[in-house]
Amino acid sequence: MSFDIERARAQTPGCTERIHFNACGAALMPTPVVDALKQHIDLEARMGGYEAADAAAQQTESTYSAIARMLGCHSNEIAVVENATRGWDMVFYAMPFKRGDRILTCTAEYGSNYIAYLQMARRTGAIIEAIPDDDRGQVDVDALRELIDEHVKLISITHVPTNGGLVNPAAEIGALARQHGIPFLLDACQSAGQMPLDVSELQVDMLSATSRKFLRGPRGMGFVYVREAMIERLEPPFLDNHAATWISRSAFHVREDARRFENWECNVAAKIALGVAVDYALDWGLEAIEARVTALADALRARLDALGGVRVRDRGRRRCGIVSFTVADEAPERVVRALCERGIHASVSRVTSTRLDMQGRGLDALVRAGVHYYNTEEEVERFVAALDDIMRGN
Ligand SMILES: *Cc1c(COP(=O)(O)O)cnc(C)c1O
Numbered sequence: 445m446s447f448d449i450e451r452a453r454a455q456t457p458g459c460t461e462r463i464h465f466n467a468c469g470a471a472l473m474p475t476p477v478v479d480a481l482k483q484h485i486d487l488e489a490r491m492g493g494y495e496a497a498d499a500a501a502q503q504t505e506s507t508y509s510a511i512a513r514m515l516g517c518h519s520n521e522i523a524v525v526e527n528a529t530r531g532w533d534m535v536f537y538a539m540p541f542k543r544g545d546r547i548l549t550c551t552a553e554y555g556s557n558y559i560a561y562l563q564m565a566r567r568t569g570a571i572i573e574a575i576p577d578d579d580r581g582q583v584d585v586d587a588l589r590e591l592i593d594e595h596v597k598l599i600s601i602t603h604v605p606t607n608g609g610l611v612n613p614a615a616e617i618g619a620l621a622r623q624h625g626i627p628f629l630l631d632a633c634q635s636a637g638q639m640p641l642d643v644s645e646l647q648v649d650m651l652s653a654t655s656r657k658f659l660r661g662p663r664g665m666g667f668v669y670v671r672e673a674m675i676e677r678l679e680p681p682f683l684d685n686h687a688a689t690w691i692s693r694s695a696f697h698v699r700e701d702a703r704r705f706e707n708w709e710c711n712v713a714a715k716i717a718l719g720v721a722v723d724y725a726l727d728w729g730l731e732a733i734e735a736r737v738t739a740l741a742d743a744l745r746a747r748l749d750a751l752g753g754v755r756v757r758d759r760g761r762r763r764c765g766i767v768s769f770t771v772a773d774e775a776p777e778r779v780v781r782a783l784c785e786r787g788i789h790a791s792v793s794r795v796t797s798t799r800l801d802m803q804g805r806g807l808d809a810l811v812r813a814g815v816h817y818y819n820t821e822e823e824v825e826r827f828v829a830a831l832d833d834i835m836r837g838n
Contacts, residue, residue, distance in 0.1 A: 446735045452728075462743045463823045466789040468606065468634055468814030470656040470663060473721070481662055483715035497712045498796025507719030508638040508829060514722050515669055516642040516650070523705035524667045524715055528633045528654035529556045534705040535629065535650045536560055536600070538678035541664030545597040550575055550583045550612060552605035553799040554631055558799065561600075570597070573625040574800055583594070585616045595628050604634035604682045605801065607793035607812060609741060610760030611635065618647030627674065628763040633657060633666075637721075638737050638765050638816070640730040642651030649674045655714070658765065659739075661721035662714040670702045680705050720772065728817065736817040737765035743821060747828040753835055757810055767813045768793065771835060782834040790829055820826065 447763045453459045458472035472480075480503075485497040497504070498779045505604035508519040515522075525611060537560070541547070547561055551574050559570045575591060578584040585715065599621045603614050612631055621628035629650040632641055637658030641652060651669040655661030670678065679698060680687055698704050744767045748754045753772040772777050776792045783790050790813040795802040802808070813827070 445729075449818070449820065453820075456818045459818055460672035461787070462560035462790040463791075463819070464828060465637070465767075465813035465815055465819065465827060466791050466821075467658050467660075467816040468812060469791045470657055471637075471660045471816050472818065473660055473662065473717075474724055477661060477717050477721045477723055480717040481713045484716050486641070486771070488713070493712070500716060504720070505717065507715055507722070509606040509720040510726070511667055511720040514636075514641065514726055516644055517669055518672065519703035520673055520703075521675070522667055523702040524665065524718065525706055526664055526666065528631070528652045528709070531666050531705065532629070532631060532652040533556060533560060534680050534682070535652075535668055536680055537564070537681040538705075539598060539627070540570040541570040541597060543568040544595060546591075546593075546595045547620050548575055548588065548591060548596055548599045549573070550601040551577050552602050552607075552610060552612065552798055552806060553600075553604050554606055555631070555797045555799065557600065557631060559604070561677075568819070575601075577759075582610055582761060582837070583612045583617060585613055585620065588617060588620060592620065592624050592626070596624070598629060599818050600629040600631075600785060602631040602633075604632075604638075604764055604766065605798055606634060607762075607766075607798045607801065607810060609745075609758035609766045611762040614648070615645050615735055618758050621649075622647045632765065635764070637725050637733070638730075639734040641838055643669055643671070646811045651675060655718045655721065657722050658814075659718075659725060662711075662719040665713055665714045665718045667718070668702070668705055670705065675700065675702055675704070678705075680807050682707070684708050698835065724814075726737075733817050734764070737815060740817075740819055740821070741765045741767050741822060742789070744815060744824045744827065747824060748831075749777060751828065751832060751835070754831070757805075757807070765815050766812045767775065767815065769813075770807070770810050772833070774788060774835065776811045779811050779831070779834060783827075786830045786833075788830055789828075 455475045491730045511521045576587045630648045632653045647800035656663045687704045757768040774829035791811045
C-alpha cells in the first residue's frame with residue numbers, strides 16, 4: 445500500500461522541527477485541523493461566541509456524522525465531551541451496580557477507569573475482577589468465558605493500553621459479551637485514529653475515545669458512543685439544560701439521544717476541529733494508517749531489540765503504534781529528558797497509569813514512543829542512534 449508521506453508531512457508543520465514520537469500523548473495536528481480551530485476562534489472574535497456557534501452550527505453537526513462514519517454507527521449514538529475520561533465516566537456511573545455484582549476488566553486497564561471501579565465498589569459492594577492474560581499478555585478470551593455468570597453486570601476493558609503496543613482482542617470479547625447479554629464498554633482512547641474501529645464488528649455497547657492522540661485532533665475533546673438500545677437504560681450521573689429539559693416545577697425530561705451524556709457549554713472551535721480531524725483520518729483511510737503505523741512501530745521494535753541494554757516491553761499478538769521499552773541502568777525519565785534535549789519526543793508511562801499490568805511485571809515506569817504515519821523510517825533510525833548515544837553516556 446503506498447502512502448503519500450510527502451503530503452502527510454507537508455500538512456504537519458511540527459514534523460520539520462522535531463522527531464515527534466508521542467502520538468500516544470498528543471499527536472501533531474495537521475494543517476486542516478489547525479485551520480478549522482483558528483477560523484472559528486476568529487469568527488468568535490468578530491461575531492461573539494453565541495453568534496459564531498449559530499453560524500457554524502452545520503460544521504458542529506458534521507463532527508457527529510464524521511465520528512458516526514468512522515465507527516459505523518448513527519449520529520444520535522454519539523456524545524461529544526471534553527475528554528475521553530468524562531465520556532467514559534458519564535456512562536459508567538450511569539450503570540446501576542449493587543452488592544455482589546461483578547465488573548470484569550483487563551490487566552491493562554487504564555488508571556482513571558480503575559479508580560472509578562474502586563469508587564463504585566466502595567459505594568455499592570460491586571466486585572472488580574481482572575480477566576487473566578494469555579501467554580502473550582493479552583486478554584485470555586477462554587478465561588473470560590469461564591468467568592462469566594449471571595452476576596457479571598459489565599465487561600469493561602482497554603483496547604490499546606496507554607503503556608504499550610498491545611491490541612486486546614476486543615471483537616472476541618464483544619462477541620462473548622453480546623452472547624450473554626452483558627454490556628461491553630471499550631476504552632478506545634489509544635486505538636481511535638490508528639486502526640479501523642467498527643462498533644458492529646467489535647460488538648461494543650459503549651466506546652470512549654479522545655481527540656488529541658492518534659486522531660490528531662485538538663486537546664480538550666473526546667467522545668463516547670452508546671448503542672441506541674442502551675441509551676434509555678443509562679441515566680447520566682449529571683444532567684443540565686442541554687442533557688434534559690425542565691418541563692414543569694417538579695419534572696424534567698432527559699433527552700433521548702446520546703447527547704444526554706454531554707453538557708451545554710463547550711469549546712465549539714475544538715468540537716468543529718475534532719470533526720475535521722476525523723474526516724482527515726478517514727480520508728487517509730484507517731486501514732492504510734494502521735498498515736503504515738504498524739510497519740514503523742515494528743521497525744522501531746526491531747532496531748531497539750538489536751541495541752544491547754534495551755528491552756522492548758510490548759505484549760500481545762497484535763501490536764500497534766505504541767512502542768514501550770526500558771533501558772538497563774537508566775531511569776525512563778532521564779532517557780526521555782535526554783531524547784528531548786536532542787529534539788526527539790517520547791514520554792514516560794508510570795505504574796499509576798496501569799497498575800495491574802506494571803506491578804505484575806515488576807515495572808515502575810517505562811519509555812513510551814508513539815509513532816504515527818507522518819513519521820519516517822529515517823526518524824526511526826535517528827531515534828535509535830540518539831538512544832545509543834545516550835546509553836554511551838554522551
Ligand atoms: C489517554 C487515555 C485515556 C484518557 O483520555 P483523556 O482524553 O485524557 O480523558 C483513557 N484511556 C487510555 C487507555 C488512555 O491512554
